[in-house]
């Protein structure tokens with residue numbers, strides 16, 4: 001089947017109802033539920049883009065199986081040109097949500113493409129797992145599957161160790177092996193896009209290491225979201241049912257985060273990629289370099305998001321007429337520098353890319369890591385802060401769309417106009433600025449950028465422990481010995 005349309009994605013969700021709970025309610029149809037339908041529409045628009053005559057060439061490639069056009073994020077990159085081509089595709093998709101949808105389907109597509117390229121890694125566990133990975137990659141490519149993932153086990157308490165303290169009462173655990181597959185029970189956080197995905201992938205995360213005793217929590221598999229016993233528990237929705245004018249981001253890009261419960265869920269053998277091998281589970285990211293590929297998708301989206309925030313900030317300045325004030329110029333310049341730094345990391349990652357042992361072209365890990373770490377830790381929170389500081393009271397002196405159709409509309413139009421903008425245009429822009437910097441939707445964006453790639457403290461500990469600092473220490477020693 002060639003690349004899917006939005007309608008086909010929506011039909012797929014409708015045809016396969018899954019168990020989704022939100023605010024005490026069992027959702028009947030995720031495609032029409034007010035909390036979720038905005039996100040469904042936005043994901044559908046990504047699939048439709050693949051059929052836009054002006055973009056088809058850039059977003060798809062010929063399927064190695066059928067020759068039909070399939071999504072470019074399923075490409076196994078073999079050259080730097082492949083990486084650049086894939087980045088252009090991911091840039092188009094990222095702009096569709098101004099960088100606000102982190103779990104657009106390309107995110108997980110690139111992981112499975114990297115795994116298919118490095119399928120020999122999985123054969124080290126059991127020979128048949130290699131074929132499972134290859135078959136699954138072909139399946140998601142040919143059916144243009146939207147995937148979510150949930151990598152972190154819930155924990156009853158935290159300890160400052162590299163390995164989590166797992167309890168088989170809470171963590172996702174294999175409870176049975178049969179001739180036809182495995183049965184798992186437990187819970188995972190946090191499936192972004194979970195309720196509106198087709199399938200859910202489960203695998204370990206490098207920053208949450210498994211102990212030798214955790215072999216029953218060591219696995220990788222992927223199953224349909226409507227598999228019996230899989231239950232999604234959603235947070236409250238940030239799509240409050242307002243118009244695009246009033247909530248321009250929340251009304252469109254609610255990608256919904258959910259806890260996932262597994263109530264004795266059956267996983268057929270053909271969907272198992274790793275099982276019971278703690279070492280291979282802990283080492284899959286380094287062993288397949290799949291992290292550099294998700295990092296490539298993430299950094300591409302971060303550049304888009306940074307450009308969006310820069311454009312937004314400068315429109316605020318134009319609208320308020322504050323562009324001649326030095327500290328305003330300094331703050332916009334800070335956004336420019338941050339955007340340029342991220343773009344440089346992305347370009348360097350591609351320029352310094354190298355094939356791994358499996359012949360897959362991998363972006364340079366150091367540039368990917370530097371860009372995405374800085375974005376979540378300091379760049380994005382600061383971008384949000386700058387939009388707040390530049391926007392000031394205009395983020396609150398904010399008529400809604402309905403206020404332009406009331407007996408006080410003349411006063412709204414007279415008093416809220418600026419030298420460069422009508423009151424309506426100003427309100428439209430500042431609703432966007434508010435949704436990017438002050439709303440619940442924006443708060444979740446900052447949390448997402450900080451956390452979705454794993455806890456930053458754990459990631460820093462891992463970087464400190466594994467980074468080869470010796471060459472730099474040696475230089476200092478040589479200087480001291482002069």
Ligand SMILES: Cc1cc2nc3c(=O)[nH]c(=O)nc-3n(C[C@H](O)[C@H](O)[C@H](O)COP(=O)(O)OP(=O)(O)OC[C@H]3O[C@@H](n4cnc5c(N)ncnc54)[C@H](O)[C@@H]3O)c2cc1C
Nearest residue numbers: 149150151158160161189190191192448451452454455457
């Ligand atoms: C908006 C959002 C979306 C997300 N989407 C996804 C998704 O789609 N898929 C997915 O798999 N995950 C997702 N995540 C989850 C994310 O991977 C986890 O939040 C992250 O790995 C941290 O795990 P944790 O929340 O259990 O916190 P922990 O890592 O347990 O941290 C809790 C606190 O304890 C401290 N701490 C705990 N253990 C240690 C330790 N060993 N060393 C140092 N400090 C420690 C931390 O610093 C922190 O203060 C998402 C998270 C958010 C916020």
